Amino acid sequence: MNDCSESVYRLLEDMGNASRRNREEAALTIRTDTTLFPFLLQAAFEIQYKNHHKAAWILEIVLETNIELIAPHLDTFCSGLHRIENESAMRPLSKICYWIARAYVEEKNPLITQQLRPSGIQKIIESNFDWLTGNHKVATQVFAMDTLFLFGQVPGEDYDWIHTELQSVILHNISQGSPGYKSHGKKLLKLMRQKKGINRNR
DSSP states (O other): OOHHHHHHHHHHHHOOSSOHHHHHHHHHHHHHOGGGHHHHHHHHTOTTSTTHHHHHHHHHHHHHSOGGGGGGGHHHHHHHGGGOOOHHHHHHHHHHHHHHHHHHHTSOOHHHHHHOOHHHHHHHHHHHHHHHHSSOOHHHHHHHHHHHHHHTTSSSTTTTTHHHHHHHHHHHHGGGSOHHHHHHHHHHHHHHHHHHHHHHHO
């Protein structure tokens, strides 16, 4: 274990509970020394490590203001998503997926568009459909919906099925969903119907 890795694990051990203050203080350490970032990312996907969920919490805070930090590490991020089972880690990672999708599809951030390969997008899509169809917390599922909605707008036959499948999942689950799920699901169903109508009229 090198010095950077030791610093990250010490940070996670000393962090304490999930209060915003503790997460912000830990994130400030990473922002101040970004050489620690790859080791934080590695810890987030080390699912046998007892504090891997805390690493995911800190990742969220760090990337909230600088999503470009993930760009050189997108392959690592995308490849690790399918291993996540801890709900406390899943929610922040689903949020990061949404930010990546937004940067790629809406903002066309050059660092993200250059580094996010089609295989990485496919892994994000697969993991988010798994989260959406599984028994997971509503916050995770709402971010999954938004991520899939955005990637469903990417041109090409590799992505044109996403909205059809997303509509099907939402319609299947919406009657048993929480108020938050129902509200967001209805909003996205409306948006997808509108986009479908626009595309037909082109």
